[in-house]
Amino acid sequence: MKLTAKRRTPKSYSRLRQGIVLGVVCLGMSVLGVRAFQVQILDSSRLQAEGAARQLRNIAVKPERGRIVDRNGDVLAVSTPLDAVWAHPLTLMHAPEEWPRLAEALGMSLSQISSLLDRYQDREFMYLRRHLPPAEAARVESLAIPGVSSLREYGRYYPAGPITSHVLGFTDVDDRGQEGIERAFDSHLAGVEGRKRVLRDRKGRIVEDIESIRPVYHGRDLQLSLDLRIQVSAQHHLAQSVRDTRALGASAVMLDVNTGEVLAMTNVPDFNPNNRSDMTPEHFRNRSVTDVFEPGSTVKPFTISMALASGRFSVETPVSTSPGIHYVGRDPVRDIHDYGDLTLGGVLVKSSNVGTAKVA
Incomplete structure (x- = not known):
């Protein structure tokens, strides 16, 4: 007896293909449905929290350091508003095509930016430039480079320059007292840093202040017994005496004989507290109070x-x-x-x- 296989017709092949395609589509729709349910229902709270965390940041609010004035109210030291340009390292790292524009705007090299990113890649924050004029920082921020923004800080300025340098001392880049009155009364002058929560856009720029977490307390002013007019005169005559006698240096202190208040205190040589790039610690010594001698x-x-x-x-x-x-x-x-x-x-x-x- 002879058996013969049943041959499939073209029509039956078409129905088979349609069934397979329909099955794949149904399976895909099922997977998408399950995933949508997971995202929208099961994981919605977690994903919303993660999304908010990516956009919300807590940042510092710098206090303004108190002024130092003489006995007549003449300003001897004041903090001027400046800006710092900073970046979110991971965001900036993912936009290497923007580095040349950023480097040019900040006067930096590409290698400097790359080095900073390597050093701070695991951090949430890094400074690019400090103590920039606000207009210059605004120009950098206007480039809308992802992850780059600016924040307000303060730089110390001494109107009398070298004349009051040894008495007042100076502050560092973070506006903390390092020498002289600035250091001795740092807690009085410094104030207390605040914190606030801000909302950033996808490029890392601040678009909204959400809330104040901790209020900022600005520093308090400090009035000295110094008389700037007497200080100027004392410094002028002391410098002239050093030149006339070819001395290595000299110090002068003037007191009010009735109260014992210090009206002037000066040293030669002095230094410029507004530009200390070439100074050494020896320049900062206030010899009027540090050098010991028999009266x-x-x-x-x-x-x-x-x-x-x-x-x-x-x-x-x-x-x-x-x-x-x-x-x-x-x-x-x-x-x-x-x-x-x-x-x-x-x-x-x-x-x-x-x-x-x-x-x-």
């Missing part, structure tokens, strides 16, 4: 002035300095010469150790 005859005017203030002496009151030696207890006080009888004024003119000891 010697510099205290005699104070002794004589106290004698006059007591009312028991006048400028013409006679003081005997003979025989050129005087004992205080068992300790001898000597003059280099026997000046004999002097007036109180003469004791100061001759710088008599014996006369001053007797008046005291």
Whole structure:
């Protein structure tokens, strides 16, 4: 008996292909449906939170440092508004085609930008340039480079420059006191940094302030006993004396004899606190307060002035300095010469150790 296979007709092949295609489409629709259900229902809260986290950022709000003024209210130190250009490293790393424009706008090289990105690739924040004029920072931000933005900061400016340099000291790039009054009263002047939450667009630019997380407290002003006019005069005459005598340096301090307040304090050589690029720590030393020396005859005017203030002496009151030696207890006080009888004024003119000891 002979068996023969049943031959499929073209029509049956067409129905088979249609069935396969329909099955694949149904399977695909099922997969998409399951995925849509997962995204919209099961994972919606998590995805929304992740999306918000990618757009919301907490950033610092820098405080403005307090001013330093002299006894008359003349400004000796003030913080001026500047801007810092910063970047979100990962976002900028994914836009290498923008690096040349960014480098040109910031006056940097491509290798510098690449090096910064390598160093901060695992961070959320990195500075590109600090202390830029606001207009310059705005030009950079107008380029709309992904991940690049600017924030407000402050730079310290000293109107009197070198004249008050050693007394005031200076601050660093973060506006923290490093020397002088700026360092001694840093907590008073600095203020407290705030925090705020902001919304960024897909390019990393701030588009909205959402809320204040912690308020910023600006620094408080500080008034000194210095008189800027006296300080200028003292510095001028001290510098002239150094030139005339070819000295290596000199210091001068002027006090109010009634209150003991410091009216002027200056040193030569000085430095420019507004431009310290070529300075060394030796330039910053306030020798008026750091250098130790025996006061010697510099205290005699104070002794004589106290004698006059007591009312028991006048400028013409006679003081005997003979025989050129005087004992205080068992300790001898000597003059280099026997000046004999002097007036109180003469004791100061001759710088008599014996006369001053007797008046005291």
